[in-house]
Amino acid sequence: MTEKKKLLETRKAVKDRKPEFKQQNFGRKKRISDRWRRPRGLQSKMRHRFKGYPIMISKGWRSPAEVRGLDNKGNETVLIHSLSELDKVSKHQVIIIAGTVGNKKRLAIIEKAEELKIPVVNIKVDKFKSKIVAEKAQKEKTKVEKTEKKKKTIEDSLKKAEKKEKDKKKAESEEKSEEQKEEEQKAEKKEKDDVLIHKD
Numbered sequence: 001m002t003e004k005k006k007l008l009e010t011r012k013a014v015k016d017r018k019p020e021f022k023q024q025n026f027g028r029k030k031r032i033s034d035r036w037r038r039p040r041g042l043q044s045k046m047r048h049r050f051k052g053y054p055i056m057i058s059k060g061w062r063s064p065a066e067v068r069g070l071d072n073k074g075n076e077t078v079l080i081h082s083l084s085e086l087d088k089v090s091k092h093q094v095i096i097i098a099g100t101v102g103n104k105k106r107l108a109i110i111e112k113a114e115e116l117k118i119p120v121v122n123i124k125v126d127k128f129k130s131k132i133v134a135e136k137a138q139k140e141k142t143k144v145e146k147t148e149k150k151k152k153t154i155e156d157s158l159k160k161a162e163k164k165e166k167d168k169k170k171a172e173s174e175e176k177s178e179e180q181k182e183e184e185q186k187a188e189k190k191e192k193d194d195v196l197i198h199k200d
Contacts, residue, residue, distance in 0.1 A: 004067065021036045038056070081100070091116075091117070
């Protein structure tokens with residue numbers, strides 16, 4: 001067994017036993033967060049490292065210097081933010097894609113890493129690709145549904161407008177017919193009046 005392998009196993013054993021270091025009195029008071037803060041109290045039992053109290057951070061829990069920053073197989077890890085940074089990575093290194101990188105860029109980095117045969121540590125590539133494909137399909141589906149809905153609303157509004165126009169024309173024609181009837185009645189009345197006048 002090589003020295004590197006031994007150190008990696010030692011690191012694993014230490015990390016398995018390592019507790020979660022939390023602030024003093026975390027869990028007793030709501031306002032205290034779970035992030036680490038060194039106890040500074042004069043009579044703090046935790047600061048004095050009394051038995052039965054939470055353990056304080058110490059250098060004994062740290063990884064061996066030779067394997068610090070390496071992955072489980074002993075490869076050097078490199079944090080990647082863009083495609084240009086990928087060109088500087090050598091073949092014995094592995095990459096970690098930063099959390100701030102978006103899905104589109106991430107997919108491009110994964111594809112280029114596959115071409116260069118550089119493993120990606122923090123992403124399950126197949127799962128991620130299938131997820132992206134599913135998201136794309138869902139996006140397309142929603143887009144189609146949106147356009148159809150838009151079309152439908154436009155058609156409905158056109159139909160309503162046509163109906164309104166027809167109703168308007170109908171009302172106008174009815175008004176005209178009423179006016180014509182009134183005019184005809186007036187004309188008949190006038191004729192009758194004329195006849196009566198001539199009789200006298």
